Amino acid sequence: SKQWYQRRVRGEGQLKKELNEFKLGAGLIEKNFKEAIADHRSKIVKLSAEVEQKNEQLADKGEVIDSLRVECQERRENERYQRVTIDQLRKRMAEESQSYNQIVGDLRAQIDNINRREEEIADHQLIRCPICPAVFDQGMENEMTEHVNVKHLSTD
Numbered sequence: 001s002k003q004w005y006q007r008r009v010r011g012e013g014q015l016k017k018e019l020n021e022f023k024l025g026a027g028l029i030e031k032n033f034k035e036a037i038a039d040h041r042s043k044i045v046k047l048s049a050e051v052e053q054k055n056e057q058l059a060d061k062g063e064v065i066d067s068l069r070v071e072c073q074e075r076r077e078n079e080r081y082q083r084v085t086i087d088q089l090r091k092r093m094a095e096e097s098q099s100y101n102q103i104v105g106d107l108r109a110q111i112d113n114i115n116r117r118e119e120e121i122a123d124h125q126l127i128r129c130p131i132c133p134a135v136f137d138q139g140m141e142n143e144m145t146e147h148v149n150v151k152h153l154s155t156d
Helices: 002-123 141-153
Strands: 126-128 135-137
Touching: 002 126, 135 141
Parallel strands: none
Antiparallel strands: 126 135
């Protein structure tokens, strides 16, 4: 039984050796696992910070895009308003131009009538009342004076 005892002691020694090797291996695995977890945690923290930063940049870009959209919309509305205003002004200018041309035409006709009347007065050697359009033959100065007194100077 000495052999059995030696085998047992050798077996126990071998078992202790294998157990120690297993414990060392398990310790190494645990150490490597903890280091890997810590490394992954730091990577997760770093990536989370990067994602947060990119989200903030996207939010900033979104705000810029939104403000540009609003600005573009305002410009479109202003351009629409300006086009309508310009069209209204063009229409009003056309109407005013037509009215102006009518007035100019009427004034030219009146001037032509006055010129024609002056020519007739000169041709017929008539004299005109200095106050109103009444005309008298050249020999009727007394009637014209009476006309001025009665029509223009009387206080009745």
